[in-house]
Amino acid sequence: MIGLSTVAEVRAAEDVLLARTREGALMQRAATGLATVCLRLLGRAPGARVTVLAGGGNNGGDALFAGARLAARGARVTAVLLAPDRAHPAGLAALRRAGGRVTGPDGPDGLDRADLVLDGIVGIGGRGGLRPDAARLADRAATGPGTTVAVDVPSGVDADTGAVEGAAFAAVHTVTFGAVKPGLVVGEGRGYAGTVHLVDIGLGPHLAPARAHQLTDDDVAAHLQPPGDVDDKYSRGVVGIVAGSATYPGAGVLCTGAALRTRPGLVRYAGTAAEGVRAAWPEAIVTAGRPGDAGRVQAWVVGPGTGTDDDARSVLAEVLATDLPVVVDADALTMAAREPDLVRRRAAPTVLTPHDREFERFGVAVGADRVGSARRLAADLGAVVLLKGSATVVADPGGTAFVNGTGTPEMATAGTGDVLSGILGALLATGTPAAETAAAAAHLHGRAGQVAAETGPLVAGDMVRRLSETVGRVRGTGLRDSGV
Numbered sequence: 001m002i003g004l005s006t007v008a009e010v011r012a013a014e015d016v017l018l019a020r021t022r023e024g025a026l027m028q029r030a031a032t033g034l035a036t037v038c039l040r041l042l043g044r045a046p047g048a049r050v051t052v053l054a055g056g057g058n059n060g061g062d063a064l065f066a067g068a069r070l071a072a073r074g075a076r077v078t079a080v081l082l083a084p085d086r087a088h089p090a091g092l093a094a095l096r097r098a099g100g101r102v103t104g105p106d107g108p109d110g111l112d113r114a115d116l117v118l119d120g121i122v123g124i125g126g127r128g129g130l131r132p133d134a135a136r137l138a139d140r141a142a143t144g145p146g147t148t149v150a151v152d153v154p155s156g157v158d159a160d161t162g163a164v165e166g167a168a169f170a171a172v173h174t175v176t177f178g179a180v181k182p183g184l185v186v187g188e189g190r191g192y193a194g195t196v197h198l199v200d201i202g203l204g205p206h207l208a209p210a211r212a213h214q215l216t217d218d219d220v221a222a223h224l225q226p227p228g229d230v231d232d233k234y235s236r237g238v239v240g241i242v243a244g245s246a247t248y249p250g251a252g253v254l255c256t257g258a259a260l261r262t263r264p265g266l267v268r269y270a271g272t273a274a275e276g277v278r279a280a281w282p283e284a285i286v287t288a289g290r291p292g293d294a295g296r297v298q299a300w301v302v303g304p305g306t307g308t309d310d311d312a313r314s315v316l317a318e319v320l321a322t323d324l325p326v327v328v329d330a331d332a333l334t335m336a337a338r339e340p341d342l343v344r345r346r347a348a349p350t351v352l353t354p355h356d357r358e359f360e361r362f363g364v365a366v367g368a369d370r371v372g373s374a375r376r377l378a379a380d381l382g383a384v385v386l387l388k389g390s391a392t393v394v395a396d397p398g399g400t401a402f403v404n405g406t407g408t409p410e411m412a413t414a415g416t417g418d419v420l421s422g423i424l425g426a427l428l429a430t431g432t433p434a435a436e437t438a439a440a441a442a443h444l445h446g447r448a449g450q451v452a453a454e455t456g457p458l459v460a461g462d463m464v465r466r467l468s469e470t471v472g473r474v475r476g477t478g479l480r481d482s483g484v
């Protein structure tokens with residue numbers, strides 16, 4: 001699990017570590033790690049053209065020291081000082097000693113010929129969007145030839161939330177120090193950060209336990225264990241699915257298929273799409289009756305494609321009245337937003353899976369702080385909230401959050417949400433804690449999208465078809481080997 005640490009948590013840990021280390025030592029560790037990544041990206045330093053954008057804080061200091069290291073290896077380094085009178089004195093001196101050139105915001109910055117551009121404008125001390133000089137340079141860097149590398153945080157991105165209020169530096173790589181900050185992996189910030197490289201500067205032992213996390217394939221593999229010798233079809237967790245309708249069976253077919261392909265122990269289906277589901281998935285136990293007619297299950301999924309009429313409402317109420325974990329998706333979210341007490345009064349875990357518009361039906365817009373918004377709704381409803389997005393966020397009522405790191409924009413297509421709820425129901429039926437299980441489901445769903453998109457555009461059914469393979473690859477090392 002990768003901990004996502006807030007600025008306050010990083011500052012607190014830095015304070016402890018700074019008091020125990022020689023002055024400047026942390027910045028040297030940061031700059032060494034940064035220069036190492038830059039050298040790797042450049043391939044070779046001699047003759048390479050590097051522009052360093054340096055603001056007046058320690059972030060600029062990191063960038064200047066890294067620039068000095070690259071210059072010492074033969075790179076042609078130009079430092080552009082955005083606040084010349086406040087530039088980090090030791091960093092600037094090191095850069096000059098190593099043969100780097102120094103200019104101001106309007107000087108010859110080399111951006112139109114650079115191989116690499118370092119963004120040391122602001123780091124975790126930044127507030128709001130970039131000021132005009134910095135914004136202009138960030139814009140030129142984004143459209144110029146150089147590989148853009150953000151130092152610690154892309155300048156203009158809120159490190160805690162990922163909010164981008166104005167102009168920001170669009171990085172292809174971000175080299176971050178001590179801990180990954182949430183703003184690098186969620187919201188708009190994720191798009192500005194590019195690939196994130198974490199440099200260890202020794203903060204780890206001093207960091208408070210993170211309240212937000214990102215799961216890895218290894219974490220998720222623990223949720224996807226193969227059956228043991230003593231398992232039978234019941235012992236692996238039975239999921240019940242209420243999805244689709246007689247007219248629109250698709251959601252029922254996708255959701256049931258995704259559940260079967262994730263944990264093929266036993267999947268029950270109850271609802272009016274019974275005929276279509278039975279035809280598509282003879283492996284499922286199907287009834288056209290109500291949830292109570294389906295037989296015993298350990299978790300329910302309710303809502304995809306069910307509609308919101310009186311019948312659908314009474315089925316939702318029946319499922320929510322059980323003492324089992326329930327995934328509330330799609331049409332069930334619309335109904336739950338009208339009657340949130342149906343969720344609030346539950347003792348068993350409930351996982352709500354809204355996208356932004358469904359989230360708004362609960363009375364507040366998501367806004368730029370996606371983790372914060374998910375946490376607030378989770379606390380209000382006493383439920384786990386899985387807020388879908390390019391980086392899906394999961395929050396539990398206690399404030400623990402997860403930010404998903406897998407997926408592909410190709411997944412923005414009809415039916416992929418039904419696939420997610422099927423995966424999630426199948427995993428929840430095993431009885432593991434709801435929030436981490438929801439995060440594991442989002443991770444696996446994203447991997448399935450990546451696998452299905454390997455050969456071109458995907459439709460949701462492709463994800464179902466490739467799910468067994470995806471489970472196998474997440475359990476092993478295949479995904480990483482194939483570069484997905």
Ligand SMILES: NC(=O)C1=CN([C@@H]2O[C@H](COP(=O)(O)OP(=O)(O)OC[C@H]3O[C@@H](n4cnc5c(N)ncnc54)[C@H](O)[C@@H]3O)[C@@H](O)[C@H]2O)[C@@H](O)CC1
Pocket residue numbers: 014018026027030055056057058059060062086121122123124125126127128129130131134151152153156177201
């Ligand atoms: N504290 C430490 O021990 C370490 C800090 N490190 C670096 O130091 C950074 C934090 O340094 P600082 O606290 O000096 O803060 P920053 O360098 O992030 O930014 C502070 C400066 O930026 C200006 N500023 C704020 N918002 C701005 C905006 N929107 N546009 C333009 N200028 C703006 C401020 O006036 C101030 O001069 C980290 O991100 C990291 O890069 C690393 O060297 C590791 C060790």
Ligand SMILES: [K+]
Pocket residue numbers: 059119120121122123150151152153154155
């Ligand atoms: K920066």
